[in-house]
Amino acid sequence: MTGEINNLGAQIPAAPQLRSAMTGELLRLLQPQQALLAPGETAKAEVLALRQVGQDFQMLLKLTQDNGKQTNVQASSNQPLAQGSQLAVSQSSSSNLTISVQQAIASNVASLTRIDTREMPVGTLLQGKVLTSQTLPQVVGQLAQFRSLVSLLSGPQAGATLTIDSPRPLPVGSLLSARVQGDQSLTFVPLSGRQEQLAITQHLSTQQSRQASLQGLLSALQQVRDDNSSSSELRATVDKLLASLPDVRQLSDAKGVAQALSNSGVFLEAKLVAGLPANLAPDLKAQVVRLVAQLLPGLPGNAQFNPSAAASTLAQVMPGMVRNALGMLGQVSPRPQPGGFPLPSRLLQSQDGEGDLEHLLRLAAAAISRLQSHQLASLEQTGTTADGNLQTTWQLEIPLRSGQDFLPLQVKLQREETPEQQADPERERRDPLEMLWRVELSFDLHPLGPLQVQAQVSQGALSSQLWAELPSTAQLIEGQLGNLRERLLARGLNVTELHCHHGTPPQGTGTRLEQRWVDETA
Known part of the structure; x- marks a missing residue:
């Protein structure tokens, strides 16, 4: 389970509604059967198993006729019925069963809508598996609600099915832990930090194998913009994306840097959760996602895709064809080490028999994966350090416009707070520079070659190391x-260390960025 589900809200007793709503409901037989039941005959049915397939709910039913004959059939419905539910059904056609006389035996429905606090007192920890998830009709002026059936795996009522309403959907098949708050209320208990980090690392390893450098996509988009055979709508989207990318001059002041960081794509989901509009034009990730939605209808065999509907959510603009493209990327090269910085440069070549549109789609999908790799790396490096300090990481990539070229700038920001700083009631009003900050930059600037910068700021003191892969560049820097030191001192910083080295920063646990380059207490 993800940590997004913070609270499982109170339940409304659903049994009376179920009795009336389900009477006359049609169950569609997966395999039509003639004369399964005689005309006018009613048989008892028990739900043996339940699973969700898309928006439908498939069930295995055991029919028991009055003469004692039993038959197992598979059926689907728009509404889920918990395992163990008792029904009365009649056959209306060879393809359907009709739920009838539901009122007489609805008391045997196995789904719990309340918790017996005598058996499960307040504070009891429950574990369960999500069987179904569906959106409830939304009431005007209220937040959306989602209803799930959860099979209890522990406690006195293990094996029973619990009906849960929550403000966010529970992924089907996921495991959750929740603590009993009352007879109609549960509170979600997140996974341990170790389990969360393990899950993030696994996702990051997979995602990094799918990613490719942004330069490939941006170069392809320049060709689309200059190609008069491309549609005017596509060229307009490309023009808007390329024009939104910042240039080096924009990063010369604090406001421009903040805007470039905000539009890098790493904060897209946070913006959407905060209620900002989905058409976040300057956001890089949002624009690439819209580009994917615009490209998909033009691919062979995908004529039914609706780009206007797909633009509403990220999931809808990443259908099977894009996932297949991402899967192909994972077979191109071995997976890099998760959490590494910077992400390695990786360009995709057009495959044999692949059209321009398919290649452009692969490049866009790989670019989205690269941005997501940065996001996952940020999560992986966020948490409590061995010293008990809270470390927060933001890792991202900003493609800078430099004439007709693009300079991808990879950035990693880390903030570290002591327990005392976290507990300080005046924390929000204090100078942010009182906390420990680390900054890493990586870029390849022609003709200087690849450069990396590591800097640390704490209590107004700065120490920094620079690495240049070209010997001539290292000597030049x-x-x-001396000039750089003077400019930093003029900005009010106390420069304690400033060096440039030939090569690349050392890697490994012994030289991690968490270690101080300068120990001011020495």
């Missing part, structure tokens, strides 16, 4: 460090 070393000769300019």
Whole structure:
């Protein structure tokens, strides 16, 4: 389960509604059967198993006729019926069963809508598996609600099915833990930090194998923009995306840097959760997702795809064809080490028999994966350090416009707070520079070659190391460090260390960024 589900709200007793609503409901037989029941005959049916397939609910039913004959049949319905539910059905056609006389035996429905606190006192920890998830009719002015059937795996009522309403959907097949708050209320208990980190690492390893550098997509988009054979709508989308990318001058002041970080795509989901509009034009990830939605209808065999509906959610703009493209990317090269910074450069070549549109779609899908890799790396490196401090990480990538070229700038920001700083009631009003900050930059600037920067700021003191892969660039930068030191001092920073090295930063647990380059207490 994800940590998004913070509270499982109070339940409304559903049994009376179920009796009336389900009477006359049709169950569609997966395999039509003639004369399963005689005309006018009613048989008892028990739900032996339940699973959700898309928006439908498939059930295995055991029919027991008056003469004692029993038959197992598979049926589907628009409404879920919990395992163990007792029904009375008649056959209306060879393809359907009609639920009848539901009122007489509805008391045997196995789905719990309340918790017996005598058997499960307040504070009891329950574990369950989500069987179904459906959206409830939304009331004007109220938040959306989702109803799920959860099979209890522990406690005195293990094996029973619990009906849960929650403000967010529970993924079908997921496991959850919840603590009893009352007879109609549960509170979700998140997974342990170790389990969450393990899940993030696993996702990151998979996602990084699918990603490719942003340069490939941006170069392809420039060709689309200059190709008069492309549709005017596609060229307009491409123009808007390329024009929204910042240039080096924009990063010369704090406001421009903040705007570039905000539009990098790493905060897209947070913006959507906060209620901001889905058409976040400057956001890089949102624009690439819209590009995917616009490309898909033009692919062979995908004529029924609706781009206007797909733009509403990220899931809808990543259908099977894009997932297949991402899967193909995972077979191209071995997976890199999760959590590494910077992400390695990786370009995709057009495959044999692949059209321009398919290749452009693969590039867009790989770009989305790269942005998601940065997001997962941020989560992986966020948490409590061995010293008990809270470390928060933001890792992202900003493609900078430089003439007709693009310079991908990879950025990693880390903030570290001591327990005392976290508990300080004046925390929000204090100078942010009182906390420990780390900054890492990686970029390849022609003709200087690949460069990496690591800097640490704490209590107004700055220490920094620079690495250049070209010897001539390392020598050039070393000769300019005095000027850089003066400019930093003029900004009010106390520069304690400033060096440039030839090569790349050392890797490994012994040289992790968490270690201080300068120990001010020494």
